[in-house]
Amino acid sequence: MFDLTPQDMQAIWLSIKVAFGATLIATPLGFAVAYVLAFSRLPGKALLEGLVNLPLVLPPVVVGYLLLLLFGRAGYLGRVLAFVDIRIIFTLAGAVVASAVVGFPLLVRAIRIGMEGIDTNSLQAARTLGASWWDTLLTITLPLSGRAVLAGMTMMFARSLGEFGATIILAGNIPGVTQTIPLAIYEYTNTPGGDTMAMNLCLVSIVLSFGVLLLSEAATRTLRRN
Amino acid sequence: MELEVEIEKQNGAFRFAASFSLSARRCGIFGPSGSGKSTLMHLVAGLQKPDRGTIRLAGKILFDSTARINVAPEKRRIGVVFQHAHLFPHMNVRSNLFYGWQRTDEAARRIAPDALIKVLNLGHLLDRGIDRLSGGERQRVALGRTVLACPQLILMDEPLTGLDRELKYQIIPYLQKVFAEFAIPLLFISHSLREMRLMTDEVLVFREGLLQGRMTTEELARSSMTAAGYTNMLNLGRPRMSGDLWAYRWGKNELVLTEQGESDDDLFELDAREIVLFKRHPEATSARNLLTCRVKGLFGVNNRVGVELACGDQTLVAQIVPDAVRELAIEPGAEVVAAIKASSFRRLH
Known part of the structure; x- marks a missing residue:
């Protein structure tokens, strides 16, 4: 049944790489943004919140197109990156960026909910006991939001595995370079007689996503026990 | 130990202003809720920033608005015991107790942990998770945690308010023993005259954010004879x-x-x-x-x-x-x- 071609294997491997890359890049930034949203009293907080959540409500295609404008050869960031010889569009890096941006709101939301459950007085208590801001972050805030960070990373990882719209615009659908599982399935459905192949990849996709959820559940339980 | 305070703080419609200097070992901040007692605690501990003024402890400047000095809370060496214990939920009793101790310079560690644990009767609880402590035990751990950081001054913000009557009077002897035995200056914040009389010798009376007066605790008790009896x-x-x-x-x-x-x-x-x-x-x-x-x-x-x-x-x-x-x-x-x-x-x- 699992009759996968080498190209399918490549797509699976690429999907995993993209999901890992996107999650790893987004997590530190997501933690920082969640911290600001949960604890700070900045005047522009509502604006920041809206901006962070925008990819959640925009069609991924729109996000992909905006990223294409930003990272394209004439784009604001694209020109800067061209100086150091980095190309984002139609590369693996592009797929990672697209996934990271689209999954970011889910990550931030999960971490923020966890952080809002932390008793701010115990953070103040840590400061008065001689812990600096960084010390408090590492010994109190981070351990207490560990489960939420893990939950956010899982959501982000799973979302990245399924990312399609933004990826196809920013990174294209190049087999072996940017063709992840959803893009490969899309191509099969457009090929006469590709139904079985598409179904195979669908099953792989289900198994992968379900595996991620199970792993995360197990990790959460371990964290809770400690 | 001398605490000199001259500060102002505007919090929305609430204005807080105080100017005093304290040197008694056991001092009280007395007033009804909304009188600014907790604001004062936050300002002195460095958890909030005053708009204007100066705070000095034992001659050292902790805050000075004109010189733009604002010492971080972790550098002030002022301990705080909050109304509720606010222990760290992911640590056991021992880790909670020693959190501040580990962050205190060896030269400044003048409290013997074993003696303190004995006075607070916490020896049998050290390896317990804090979710398995009673209310009184939690407050004792919170006090021990603060004392072990070897602060120059301890602020207690209504530490007995969250406890029921029986627990309250179980804790008070521990408090009295700790402050008598380890000679740490205390600033005790409360709206309860009875607690004031048990824990302090001198009080500052606050009302609506302003310092109303200063007297011995005995004078305070006598002056409120009509309202509460003596x-x-x-x-x-x-x-x-x-x-x-x-x-x-x-x-x-x-x-x-x-x-x-x-x-x-x-x-x-x-x-x-x-x-x-x-x-x-x-x-x-x-x-x-x-x-x-x-x-x-x-x-x-x-x-x-x-x-x-x-x-x-x-x-x-x-x-x-x-x-x-x-x-x-x-x-x-x-x-x-x-x-x-x-x-x-x-x-x-």
Whole structure:
């Protein structure tokens, strides 16, 4: 049944790489943004919140197109990156960026909910006991939001595995370079007689996503026990 | 240890301003809720920034708005015990206790952890998770955690308010012992006059964000006689059976009570209104305690008069009305007999 071609294997491997890359890049930034949203009293907080959540409500295609404008050869960031010889569009890096941006709101939301459950007085208590801001972050805030960070990373990882719209615009659908599982399935459905192949990849996709959820559940339980 | 404060802070519509300097070992900040007590605590600890002014502790500047100095809370060496324990939920009792200790310079570690753990009776709880502690145990751990950081000053923000009556009076002896034994200056914040009298010698009274006055705790208790009555607090030692009742030594006197104490150092309350004064010794009375006393002084608040009595080597305050003062010709130096019922005493701890 699992009759996968080498190209399918490549797509699976690429999907995993993209999901890992996107999650790893987004997590530190997501933690920082969640911290600001949960604890700070900045005047522009509502604006920041809206901006962070925008990819959640925009069609991924729109996000992909905006990223294409930003990272394209004439784009604001694209020109800067061209100086150091980095190309984002139609590369693996592009797929990672697209996934990271689209999954970011889910990550931030999960971490923020966890952080809002932390008793701010115990953070103040840590400061008065001689812990600096960084010390408090590492010994109190981070351990207490560990489960939420893990939950956010899982959501982000799973979302990245399924990312399609933004990826196809920013990174294209190049087999072996940017063709992840959803893009490969899309191509099969457009090929006469590709139904079985598409179904195979669908099953792989289900198994992968379900595996991620199970792993995360197990990790959460371990964290809770400690 | 001297704390010098001169600060202002605007919080929305609430304005806080205070200017004082303190050097007593056990000081209180007294006032109703909304009087700015907690604001003061946050400002002194560095958890909030004043708009203007200066804060100095033992000569060291902690905050100065003109010189733009604002020492971070972790560098102030001011400990805080909050209304609720706010322990770290992911650590056991031991890790909570030593959190501050580990962050204190070795030279500054002047508290012996073993001695403190013994005083607070926490030895058997060290490896326990904090979700398996009772309310009183949590507050003891919070106190121990703060003391072990070896602060120069400890601020306690209504530390007894969240506890029920019984727990409260179980904790107070621990508090008194810790502050007596480890000689740490204390700034005790509370709206309870009784707690003030147990924990402090001097108080600053706040109302609506402003410092209203400063007095000894005894003066505060006497000045609020009309509203709350005056309560005598008596430390009585171990009792002996005396018929159906319990006899206690109180200085050179002996008092007979209906209630049995439980330790060597029980604290009892006696409402000043429950003391009846006689000009001459009444030969027979149902009151079990008749003490011959000398009047030391009188203080009046509205139409009540507090009579300060010297009973042997102890002092007692009785509350009567001006007419009684005239009829009994009570004046400093006069001799009176105070009658107190055995059931008038209420045990606090």
